[in-house]
Amino acid sequence: ESGLASYYGYGRAGKGGELTCAHRTRPFGSVLKVSYSGRTIQCRVNDRGPFIRGRIVDLSVPAARALGMMSAGVVPVSVD
Amino acid sequence: ESGLASYYGYGRAGKGGELTCAHRTRPFGSVLKVSYSGRTIQCRVNDRGPFIRGRIVDLSVPAARALGMMSAGVVPVSVD
Numbered sequence: 001e002s003g004l005a006s007y008y009g010y011g012r013a014g015k016g017g018e019l020t021c022a023h024r025t026r027p028f029g030s031v032l033k034v035s036y037s038g039r040t041i042q043c044r045v046n047d048r049g050p051f052i053r054g055r056i057v058d059l060s061v062p063a064a065r066a067l068g069m070m071s072a073g074v075v076p077v078s079v080d
Numbered sequence: 081e082s083g084l085a086s087y088y089g090y091g092r093a094g095k096g097g098e099l100t101c102a103h104r105t106r107p108f109g110s111v112l113k114v115s116y117s118g119r120t121i122q123c124r125v126n127d128r129g130p131f132i133r134g135r136i137v138d139l140s141v142p143a144a145r146a147l148g149m150m151s152a153g154v155v156p157v158s159v160d
Contacts, residue, residue: 001158002157003156003157003159004154004155004157005154005157023159032160033159034157036155036157055154056157057159072152072154074086074152075116075152076082076085077084077085077137077147079081079082079113079114079115079137080115
């Protein structure tokens, strides 16, 4: 399936540093392969979500970092 | 000044719903005007940071939302 991914900072950590994520329907404990911009990670489902239309997976911060999507939340600004 | 902005979920909330942010050098309590993509918000400095090269301001989540940069952290993925 294809769609949007977001990340969230409040998820439970995985055992032994395992990458974790939230999915609406996949079984708890199952492993997803998530690909973005040519990179693929595996993360274990340990939560439910996301509940926003068009989003298909919510990644923990370590998983988002491994997938290289953290910098996507950084935008150019000017400050006065 | 121009540079990159990020946001962080762990900042203290502003009094009375005021938007808040972190800056390395501006005085605590001062108000910054932050512009992104044609939108400008005002946020009050109540923290220090960001400490990553090229980033000039860290916004609280409400401030990032007001500035319209939250969706920048959402990326297209495929899940298998």
